[in-house]
Amino acid sequence: MLINLDFESDEPIYQQLVHQIIDGIARKELQPGDSLPSVRSLASDIGINLHTVNKAYQQLKQEGFIQIHRQKGVVIHPEGVPKADEDYKKRLIHHLRPYVAESICREVSEAEFVELCKSIYKTYQGGHS
Amino acid sequence: MLINLDFESDEPIYQQLVHQIIDGIARKELQPGDSLPSVRSLASDIGINLHTVNKAYQQLKQEGFIQIHRQKGVVIHPEGVPKADEDYKKRLIHHLRPYVAESICREVSEAEFVELCKSIYKTYQGGHS
DNA sequence: TAACTGTTATACTATGAATATAACAGTTAG
DNA sequence: CTAACTGTTATATTCATAGTATAACAGTTA
Incomplete structure (x- = not known):
């Protein structure tokens, strides 16, 4: 790689x-x-x-x-990466919160933020970065 | 505050x-x-x-x-915080990408990730943290 | 035996976070 | 005018982390 x-x-x-x-x-x-x-x-x-x-x-x-x-x-890891548990999601929220807060201040709507996340997801679904 | x-x-x-x-x-x-x-x-x-x-x-x-x-x-700032421009969104994506990547590895679906972001947004819409 | 593997230990440099004092320049209330 | 505040700048110190450098140990493998 x-x-x-x-x-x-x-x-x-x-x-x-x-x-x-x-x-x-x-x-x-x-x-x-x-x-x-x-x-x-x-x-x-x-x-x-x-x-x-x-x-x-x-x-x-x-x-x-x-x-x-x-x-x-x-x-x-041969058996795959451990799936997300509640603790991981809690930490994830804690990390994402500041980005959401700043985006709200800068008038990025929830819809736009969500679309932005989806666009990031799509870069992985395609199979190439 | x-x-x-x-x-x-x-x-x-x-x-x-x-x-x-x-x-x-x-x-x-x-x-x-x-x-x-x-x-x-x-x-x-x-x-x-x-x-x-x-x-x-x-x-x-x-x-x-x-x-x-x-x-x-x-x-x-009396005139409000400067709105998000393309440069801000570009940096935002760059910061969010690692969290999306790890979430994908941990089998967090796009839908679940999006709902998670929405839930963070809701904590601000209510008017209290 | 020789060459690789991960692992550990030690020491050093550089950088950033946080603190501690001190001073400068401007504003404002008594 | 003086005194108390304001933001700002400068300097120095302590501490933790990042990164490098070198070395050694223990195990594996050709």
Whole structure:
């Protein structure tokens, strides 16, 4: 999978890595059981430190997106990513709330906001980003 | 307006301040022309440093939510917050995308995600948080 | 044995968040 | 005029996080 980092961004590199891999899973480009590069090779390919990659992998493991075996290496979770529970939805609402609030202040209607979210969803249904 | 900060949160204090004031505007509790406390008094009330409040105010000013006059003090922008332009919507999409991607991985349907956004919108239409 | 794997430990630099003081310049009430 | 406020700026310090650098350990595999 192609990894494209923005070293000028405010978003930390390891967080960009996490997001891009999740994005790859959402786009079905990465499927259950698929292998990911080792921390050293990926770090070397991108030109960053191995610890930065490891930090991203650890977070992805923690959140159930990947499995890390001593022997098999790093793979997308074979049994699929854990489905959203109430706790996840609660945190999701907590994260989305500020964006909704600002949008309301800027007179973005509920309908327009919803259409915007749908348009984002569509970029994943198509099968390519 | 009531300010409630979480000092244990990962979200910086000044960012929480920004979000809560925007939230107050979205809830119509803060209306165009309304006064906000001085940096010193608000900092004193909350028990934080004046620079932390100032940082939040500067960001709110930069984004068009408030005006700061030497004499009149700090007021919610009298002519209203600048409406969303294409650039804002572009940035909004860029921020929402990772949440959509993770939700797709966790099998949150587009319909469910949309309903979730609508439920957030409703908490503002009611007039209280 | 050699080359790989994830993992851990340590140390360093850089940046941002938050605080602490202090001062400057302007406004306003007594 | 003085005193108390206003926003603003400057400087310094502490602390946490991001990122890098190097090294080593333990297990796997060709």
